[in-house]
Amino acid sequence: MKRLATGGRIDRSKPLTVSFDGKSLPALQGDTLSAAMLAGGVSLVARSFKYHRPRGVFSAGVEEPGAMVHLRDGGRHEPNARATVIEAFDGLVSSSQNAWPNLNFDVGAVNNWASPFLSAGFYYKTFIGPFKHSTKFWMMCETFIRRAAGMGRATHQTDPDTYEKRNAFFDVLVIGGGVAGLSATLSAGRMGAQVMLVEQDFDLGGAVLSDPVGSESESWVSVVRDELLAMENVRLLTRTTAIGAYDGDTYALVERVSDHLKAPQNHQVRQRYWLVHAKRVIMATGAIERPLVFGGNDKPGVMLAGAARSYLNRHAILAGQNVVVATNNNSAYEVAADLSQAGASVQLVDMRVSVADSTQAIARAAGATVVLGHGVLEAKGVKAVNRAIIAPVDVSGRAIGPAKTLKTDLIAISGGWAPAVHLWSQRFGKPVHDKASAGFVAPDNPDCPIQAAGTTAAAASLDEVLTQGFNQGVAAAQAAGFTGDAGEIPVTFDTGPFWQAGLSPAWATFNAKGKCQGKAFVDFQHDVKINDIDQAHLEGYVSVEHLKRYTTLGMATDQGKLANINALSRMAELRGLEIPEVGTTTFRPPFTPTSIGSIVGHEHGRHFRPTRLSPIHHWHVENGAKMTEAGAWMRPWYYPETGEDLRAAYVREAAHVRGHVGMVDVSTLGKIAVQGPDAAEFLNRMYVNGWKTLAVGRLRYGVMLREDGFVMDDGATARLGEHDYFMSTTTVNAAKVLALAEHLLQTAWKDLRVHVTTVTDQWAAIAVAGPKSRALLSAVSDADLSREALPSNHFTKASIGSVEVRIHRMSYSGELAYEVYTPSGFGRHVWETIHAAGKAHNLRPYGTESMGALRIEKGHVAGPELEGRTTMKDLGLEGFASSKKPFVGSVLRKRPVLEDPERPILVGLEIEGEKGAKPGSLLFPADGEAKGHGDGWVSSTTWSPALGCNIAMGLLKNGKSRKGETIRVINFVGGETLTAKVVSHHFFDPKGERQNA
């Protein structure tokens, strides 16, 4: 392999520092990494997935199955990077993957000899058969497969780069910047449509970029490009791949903004994810060359013919000196001619017996030898090809005469081309078979928003490519409502033969016995051989979808871009059917491997979702609170004093509330304004308890069910005025309750004159709890909070620090307690005012952990009990339900299965010993085998300062009759067994005397 002195679309004045496995490569500006490898004489690039076979550069594009590397290092390290699409940049570092200890001597290559055991369906077969009663063998195999079935390794470091997302709207989106795409953009653009043209390469031209420099085609491209650049309604986007076609005419593109640089510059993003909404799409995505199947067709030195031409004309690299071009179609004649002209000795081996003289002349005139009616039986060589065994073959590719050996260092193969219909298929399903091109195309349907043009539509000549592109551009602009003049099609030019005319359907070569000689690969990336397909057929697989999963064909990162059609051809042969009868699979997004970063964009870490902060948040942080996440909210967890850990702090805080007075920020509670003349009736239907008698100035605890009868939420609602209620929900269920209320009011309960509005963010709420809470709030506010003036479940308006507040008498901790509501903007001011006044009363702030301890001591249910599987009866809340009126869930809560007396019900547990129970632990009787799910589980757990022991709440079968029983609490995850006594879950002050003080 060598770089020629002249030619190519590279800048010889700009050498780049590029390395592979520590070896420096002679890269130039304009090269891809694979071009630099070929220029540097690197033929062995990677080891294959399953058999660890040596692999080299096989293609020059996105379809590359073999030349995958580790790219860059540190946080930018990227596995499975395809060398064929990585633009060389200064400072590029790459290394081989899936080889140990190194690429040349790879221990995993032993799999190559073990291949009979790794055949089709290996994964499935290992699960069953003689080992079905034990998982041991499978575990061993899994370890083996994981190690052996290697792809690259990802980094554990954080990606230092940023990514962004962008939406855009266009009349016409043209995908592919080759001749068809350029002419489509030209006509649609001339007619005035807003057009976006995307090209995955860094340059426009498509296949033209593989033509010799100075061709007529090149000047055509530059004329059209200039006209497009002058159009304000046309946007050209290179280095951008259309990866997905989605519902609603939405298309996903990934723009590789900085991938061609060592690192993003000037604060640019690494990649940009575009969501483009387009009325019409022209799919000018070209075609992908199909390989021929023969023994050793995966060896370094076997390459797609078009790729060999591309490396020659684009990168001035002659990939071999003694070249065998093997083909079943006309498109390889130009390849042979170009390679021959560049100085290689070329033998063109065509499987067809008769080829037009004019076509043969293309190769012969350039000095190539043409051998008709022959195919390559096998490529020989250990780590690189050095010989080709060729033989005369019949129309089905079977050898019919003596073989001979050709010395070669490059076998360039062409089995025809496959139109790249992926994007159409992603949206509309299975493409149809086109006999003339022996490929799959999108069916003809002028109403379809995605129209193919050029070789994507199997155009058979350059004239056709141009005309199709131009006409599709006109049609797309018209469909988008434009009627302007598209002008003339720019002058045409001459080009080499396309693949369709006279294509032979033979795609593989077999020896006289009808077998491929050696390992003949169909799916190069997943190491699926032709005999794997044969075996799947023998085992009875008839559906292509089953074949795909059984053999893993087409399931690698290249998604069968090279493999699909050859696999289908084999299936058809084996079943004696035509290809259309066998059918094909549907392509799925993305078209090419896509970085997670581009899909994620900014939405990671703290930006994954909004973080909600209480209006008092910053006070907590400034005063040393440890914060914790509660849904989207940040809440103070505990306020450690010197030397305190979580446990010491929450135990102190909880005890302090019972002994003195504490304050806690409860602004995160959901708050819903319920207003209107029918508000009481609405509450009557939403809550299980009655609301018609609630007087203005009072509040009431209520329970809500779901439609299916399980408990959804609980909370207190206050009646502020005649038609004005203030509902509170738990922090986590606020959105769910509001959405259900809105749904019912807008559908089934349209007759109710009620409006519900979230006011969660409008109000700050502070709970003040403890025996000294009355004294404190009486001192800091102007309100009369005496027992007579403000009994439990009443509220009053008051002023604290010159701010109007509402004080609800309401207790969650079980102590004498109040909730102070104030508009959010005054939240911190009111908090600080109470806090300052609290010095005289020994006030301490407390966090969610001690709040939890206090509520468990009282036996109040919370999130761990209201978990969607519990009924009122389970939780001992049944007494709240009114029997006089229907409410949401009132009928279904009485389903027999929910009334089963065996259902676990809420109990308290006093844990023996110093160690507390873990939530989720299972409950078992004191004796007997601990097996299965036990008699129940632990829901909430804490150390109780009031009781001086560890306590827990849980749900226990027949819990009512088991008070006093000693049971086992088993945490299978941690392997711990504790002993507990079953008690009432109202551990502390069961009569509620303290809160009514």
Place this chain on the structure above:
Amino acid sequence: MIRIKCPICGLRNETEFTYGEDANVNRPSMDEQGVQPWVDFVFNRDNPRGWHKEYWHHVQGCRQWVVLERNTLTHEIGNCELARDAKLPPSQASEAAE
């Protein structure tokens, strides 16, 4: 990515909405005491192929519930109207109960 034409807000991105449920089920009246109508309402759904009416909630917009026609085969989006205004066919569940 679909876009939905909210009768209040206009053509908006799917991400502003949440799917609610099948809009062909009718909630029994509050005084319905029979278990079966409620079981049908909560649990029993048809799984039609083709055009279907669904409740969607414009949760990041006007907070209105809408009835959206969606083709379950092609994911095409059809008419969209406020749930408040929608005339819905009687559900099979309630027919069966009659």
